[in-house]
Amino acid sequence: EAQVTQNPRYLITVTGKKLTVTCSQNMNHEYMSWYRQDPGLGLRQIYYSMNVEVTDKGDVPEGYKVSRKEKRNFPLILESPSPNQTSLYFCASSSKQGIDEKLFFGSGTQLSVL
Protein backbone atom coordinates (compact mmCIF):
# COMPACT_ATOMS: atom_id res chain seq x y z
CA GLU A 1 0.00 0.00 0.00
CA ALA A 2 1.33 3.42 -1.00
CA GLN A 3 1.84 5.49 2.10
CA VAL A 4 3.78 8.06 4.07
CA THR A 5 4.63 6.82 7.53
CA GLN A 6 5.40 9.15 10.41
CA ASN A 7 6.55 8.16 13.86
CA PRO A 8 5.72 8.68 16.59
CA ARG A 9 2.03 9.56 16.38
CA TYR A 10 2.09 11.34 19.72
CA LEU A 11 5.05 12.80 21.59
CA ILE A 12 5.32 14.68 24.86
CA THR A 13 8.70 16.09 25.74
CA VAL A 14 10.34 18.83 27.79
CA THR A 15 12.03 22.01 26.72
CA GLY A 16 15.53 21.49 25.38
CA LYS A 17 15.45 17.72 24.94
CA LYS A 18 16.44 16.88 21.36
CA LEU A 19 13.96 14.84 19.39
CA THR A 20 13.51 13.40 15.92
CA VAL A 21 10.28 12.71 14.08
CA THR A 22 10.78 10.15 11.35
CA CYS A 23 9.10 10.14 7.95
CA SER A 24 9.31 7.44 5.32
CA GLN A 25 7.55 6.99 1.98
CA ASN A 26 7.32 3.85 -0.15
CA MET A 27 6.34 5.47 -3.46
CA ASN A 28 9.83 6.36 -4.73
CA HIS A 29 8.85 10.04 -4.68
CA GLU A 30 11.48 12.67 -5.38
CA TYR A 31 9.81 15.39 -3.37
CA MET A 32 9.24 15.47 0.40
CA SER A 33 8.20 18.23 2.79
CA TRP A 34 7.28 18.99 6.39
CA TYR A 35 4.38 21.12 7.59
CA ARG A 36 3.07 22.20 10.95
CA GLN A 37 -0.65 22.72 11.51
CA ASP A 38 -1.88 25.25 14.07
CA PRO A 39 -5.45 26.47 14.67
CA GLY A 40 -6.20 29.56 12.65
CA LEU A 41 -2.91 29.36 10.79
CA GLY A 42 -3.48 26.31 8.65
CA LEU A 43 -0.55 24.35 7.28
CA ARG A 44 2.76 26.14 7.24
CA GLN A 45 5.75 24.70 5.43
CA ILE A 46 8.86 24.08 7.52
CA TYR A 47 11.28 22.52 5.02
CA TYR A 48 11.08 20.77 1.71
CA SER A 49 13.36 18.58 -0.38
CA MET A 50 13.42 18.21 -4.14
CA ASN A 51 15.80 15.25 -4.10
CA VAL A 52 18.44 13.43 -2.07
CA GLU A 53 20.85 15.86 -0.40
CA VAL A 54 18.76 18.84 -1.59
CA THR A 55 16.75 20.70 1.06
CA ASP A 56 15.26 24.20 1.22
CA LYS A 57 13.66 26.33 3.90
CA GLY A 58 9.95 26.88 3.92
CA ASP A 59 8.13 29.66 5.73
CA VAL A 60 8.85 28.63 9.34
CA PRO A 61 12.24 26.85 9.45
CA GLU A 62 13.56 28.38 12.69
CA GLY A 63 14.27 25.77 15.34
CA TYR A 64 14.10 22.82 12.93
CA LYS A 65 16.57 20.76 10.96
CA VAL A 66 16.07 18.17 8.25
CA SER A 67 18.21 15.78 6.26
CA ARG A 68 17.66 13.80 3.07
CA LYS A 69 20.32 11.13 2.92
CA GLU A 70 18.04 8.57 1.30
CA LYS A 71 15.20 9.06 -1.12
CA ARG A 72 12.59 7.40 1.09
CA ASN A 73 13.39 9.13 4.42
CA PHE A 74 13.07 12.74 5.52
CA PRO A 75 13.43 13.11 9.31
CA LEU A 76 12.55 16.31 11.17
CA ILE A 77 14.92 17.22 13.99
CA LEU A 78 14.25 19.59 16.86
CA GLU A 79 17.63 20.20 18.48
CA SER A 80 16.26 22.18 21.44
CA PRO A 81 12.46 22.10 21.45
CA SER A 82 10.54 25.00 22.95
CA PRO A 83 6.86 25.28 23.96
CA ASN A 84 6.04 27.33 20.83
CA GLN A 85 6.87 24.23 18.78
CA THR A 86 3.91 22.43 20.28
CA SER A 87 1.91 21.61 17.17
CA LEU A 88 0.58 18.95 14.80
CA TYR A 89 3.23 18.00 12.27
CA PHE A 90 2.73 16.46 8.86
CA CYS A 91 5.20 14.95 6.47
CA ALA A 92 4.27 14.78 2.79
CA SER A 93 5.73 13.38 -0.41
CA SER A 94 4.95 13.91 -4.06
CA SER A 95 5.99 13.05 -7.56
CA LYS A 96 5.18 15.05 -10.62
CA GLN A 97 2.84 12.91 -12.68
CA GLY A 98 1.28 14.35 -15.79
CA ILE A 99 -0.11 17.81 -15.19
CA ASP A 100 -1.41 17.18 -11.69
CA GLU A 101 0.96 17.15 -8.77
CA LYS A 102 -0.30 15.61 -5.56
CA LEU A 103 0.96 15.74 -2.00
CA PHE A 104 0.57 12.49 -0.06
CA PHE A 105 0.41 13.26 3.65
CA GLY A 106 1.25 11.10 6.62
CA SER A 107 -1.18 10.72 9.53
CA GLY A 108 0.52 13.39 11.60
CA THR A 109 2.57 13.69 14.78
CA GLN A 110 1.07 15.57 17.70
CA LEU A 111 3.95 17.13 19.62
CA SER A 112 3.66 18.74 23.04
CA VAL A 113 6.67 20.55 24.48
CA LEU A 114 6.35 21.27 28.21
Add this chain to the structure above:
Amino acid sequence: QQQVKQSPQSLIVQKGGISIINCAYENTAFDYFPWYQQFPGKGPALLIAIRPDVSEKKEGRFTISFNKSAKQFSLHIMDSQPGDSATYFCAAGEVCPDMRFGAGTRLTVKP
Protein backbone atom coordinates in the same frame (compact mmCIF):
# COMPACT_ATOMS: atom_id res chain seq x y z
CA GLN B 1 2.46 36.72 6.41
CA GLN B 2 -0.07 34.43 4.81
CA GLN B 3 0.51 34.14 1.08
CA VAL B 4 -2.84 32.44 0.61
CA LYS B 5 -5.87 33.89 2.40
CA GLN B 6 -8.87 31.64 2.92
CA SER B 7 -12.39 32.42 4.08
CA PRO B 8 -14.58 31.70 5.91
CA GLN B 9 -12.89 30.05 8.91
CA SER B 10 -15.99 27.97 9.53
CA LEU B 11 -19.12 27.20 7.57
CA ILE B 12 -22.38 25.48 8.47
CA VAL B 13 -24.58 24.28 5.63
CA GLN B 14 -27.78 22.27 5.52
CA LYS B 15 -27.76 18.92 3.75
CA GLY B 16 -28.37 19.46 0.05
CA GLY B 17 -27.12 23.03 0.12
CA ILE B 18 -24.12 24.60 -1.62
CA SER B 19 -20.88 25.15 0.28
CA ILE B 20 -18.58 27.87 -0.99
CA ILE B 21 -15.04 28.50 0.24
CA ASN B 22 -12.91 31.30 -1.13
CA CYS B 23 -9.17 31.83 -1.44
CA ALA B 24 -6.95 34.65 -2.63
CA TYR B 25 -3.25 34.58 -3.42
CA GLU B 26 -0.60 37.22 -3.94
CA ASN B 27 2.24 35.65 -5.88
CA THR B 28 1.57 35.81 -9.63
CA ALA B 29 4.16 33.09 -10.20
CA PHE B 30 1.85 30.53 -8.61
CA ASP B 31 0.42 28.25 -11.26
CA TYR B 32 -1.05 25.30 -9.40
CA PHE B 33 -4.07 25.56 -7.11
CA PRO B 34 -5.20 22.41 -5.27
CA TRP B 35 -7.81 21.90 -2.59
CA TYR B 36 -7.23 19.41 0.19
CA GLN B 37 -9.78 17.75 2.46
CA GLN B 38 -8.91 16.70 6.00
CA PHE B 39 -10.95 14.51 8.33
CA PRO B 40 -10.25 14.47 12.09
CA GLY B 41 -7.18 12.44 12.98
CA LYS B 42 -6.06 12.16 9.36
CA GLY B 43 -3.66 13.94 7.07
CA PRO B 44 -5.01 16.16 4.30
CA ALA B 45 -5.85 14.45 1.00
CA LEU B 46 -6.08 16.01 -2.44
CA LEU B 47 -9.66 16.71 -3.45
CA ILE B 48 -9.38 18.64 -6.71
CA ALA B 49 -6.88 20.95 -8.38
CA ILE B 50 -6.73 23.50 -11.17
CA ARG B 51 -4.14 25.25 -13.30
CA PRO B 52 -4.64 28.84 -14.53
CA ASP B 53 -5.17 27.87 -18.16
CA VAL B 54 -8.81 27.08 -17.34
CA SER B 55 -11.40 29.07 -15.37
CA GLU B 56 -13.33 26.14 -13.97
CA LYS B 57 -12.86 22.46 -13.19
CA LYS B 58 -15.56 20.09 -12.06
CA GLU B 59 -15.28 16.64 -10.50
CA GLY B 60 -18.58 15.21 -9.37
CA ARG B 61 -20.13 17.55 -6.81
CA PHE B 62 -16.91 19.56 -6.42
CA THR B 63 -16.05 22.55 -8.63
CA ILE B 64 -13.13 24.95 -8.59
CA SER B 65 -13.68 28.40 -10.06
CA PHE B 66 -10.55 30.37 -10.91
CA ASN B 67 -10.20 34.10 -11.59
CA LYS B 68 -6.64 34.84 -12.68
CA SER B 69 -7.03 38.62 -12.94
CA ALA B 70 -8.43 38.86 -9.42
CA LYS B 71 -5.98 36.24 -8.09
CA GLN B 72 -8.84 34.37 -6.50
CA PHE B 73 -10.18 30.85 -6.61
CA SER B 74 -13.03 29.10 -4.86
CA LEU B 75 -14.37 25.65 -4.08
CA HIS B 76 -18.05 24.92 -4.56
CA ILE B 77 -19.59 21.78 -3.09
CA MET B 78 -22.98 21.08 -4.61
CA ASP B 79 -25.63 19.01 -2.81
CA SER B 80 -23.53 19.05 0.36
CA GLN B 81 -23.72 15.87 2.46
CA PRO B 82 -22.94 15.18 6.14
CA GLY B 83 -20.01 13.05 4.93
CA ASP B 84 -18.49 16.23 3.45
CA SER B 85 -18.02 17.61 6.98
CA ALA B 86 -14.28 18.16 7.22
CA THR B 87 -11.64 20.87 7.14
CA TYR B 88 -10.80 22.17 3.68
CA PHE B 89 -7.52 23.80 2.73
CA CYS B 90 -6.76 25.70 -0.41
CA ALA B 91 -3.16 25.86 -1.56
CA ALA B 92 -1.07 27.56 -4.21
CA GLY B 93 2.43 27.24 -5.56
CA GLU B 94 4.76 26.74 -8.48
CA VAL B 95 6.17 23.31 -7.64
CA CYS B 96 4.32 20.63 -5.72
CA PRO B 97 6.48 20.29 -2.60
CA ASP B 98 6.73 24.07 -2.23
CA MET B 99 3.05 24.75 -1.65
CA ARG B 100 1.50 27.50 0.47
CA PHE B 101 -1.70 26.66 2.28
CA GLY B 102 -4.61 28.75 3.48
CA ALA B 103 -5.70 28.76 7.11
CA GLY B 104 -8.44 26.19 6.51
CA THR B 105 -12.25 26.14 6.64
CA ARG B 106 -14.11 23.84 8.96
CA LEU B 107 -17.26 22.73 7.13
CA THR B 108 -20.20 21.24 8.99
CA VAL B 109 -23.10 19.86 6.97
CA LYS B 110 -26.21 19.44 9.10
CA PRO B 111 -28.57 16.56 8.27
